[in-house]
Amino acid sequence: MDRGVSVSLWCEEVEEDQIQDQGQAEAPTQDHITGLSQVRAAWDPTVSGHRVIQKLLHVEERYMPSMLYITLIQRDPERREELTKWALEVCCECGCDEAVFPLSVSLMDRFLSASLSLPVSPYCLTAGCILIASKLTECDNITADTLCAAAEYSFQPSNLREMERVILATLRWDTAAVTPQDFLPHFLAFVEQRGANEVGGESEEERLSTLRRHSDTLSAMCVCDSRFLGAPPSLVAAASLNCALRGLGNKGPSQLALISETLADLCQTDLAVLQCYSEMIEYALRQRLRSGHQRGPMEKDEEVENERPGTPTDMREIDF
Secondary structure, X not given: OOOOOOHHHOOOOOOXXXXXXXXXXXXXXXXXXXXXXXXXXOOOHHHOOHXXXXXXXXXXXXXXXXXXHHHHHHHOOHHHXXXXXXXXXXXXXXXXXXXXXXXXXXXXXXXXXXXOOOOOOHHHHHHHHHHHHHHHHOOOOOOHXXXXXXXXXXXXXXXXXXXXXXXXXHXXXXXXXXXXXXXXXXXXXXXXXXXXXXXXXXXXXXXXXXXXXXXXXHXXXXXXXXXXXXXXXHHHHHHHHHHXXXXXXXXXXXXXXXXXXXXXXXXXXXXXXXXXXXXXXXXXXXXXXXXXXXXXXXXXXOOOOOOOOOOOXXXXXXXX
């Protein structure tokens, strides 16, 4: 290696095993090891725009579950919602990336759509989908031991690894499914353009960050709700973003109407369809917020039904 090369051009990443081998001599801190394993690329605005959205729209149809599976689940949704709620709890407790949960549920739906029967251990299936999704989307993926502990050791790591192989074989290793989280950054880029001239106390970066969190929350709620099982991910993402904008209340009616038309055009659907799904999301949100209030202390004169809910920042504020 040429010693004259600038140090700034060297790749200084070190394998974790190599760091552990050097641990006795150099004793690196745990934070240093963790930091190296969590290097993430920043959002690149050049890989956005209509071309990328059109490609995602073309690909998303390939990852939709069958209509027979959708019909069967919507007739009896309790079991699926139980599994998706557990998957959400595991992803939240383990601090997984926001893309892990919807991808894991997509893998589970596609697997069940192909087999039309639950395995002996449904939680092992769900954990296997989480494990695959984490490996695909995270730098430091969740471990098999962590998933077994989350399921109170109802299955062993060997069972989980075998289930992982079964899922991959059933899906023919086609696991990089399109989810609503894949559309949200691109839709947000267009919303940012529409709101470029907006003046307010909150900075543009903070406003977009809040909008993204709220949109992620609503799309995660749709993933849990079997009523949205047959909806394309692009429509779920557009409707979630549309609801988040309305819930934040920092735009006027004319701006909201313009953004709704833009979102409908981006996901190639009719504006009435987008508005319909937006209302469905708001109704589902009111139901879950009301259910959460009923389980906790609630004032007698508090009215929940007649007011539009603001979208919560953290998805754990919703009773999934």
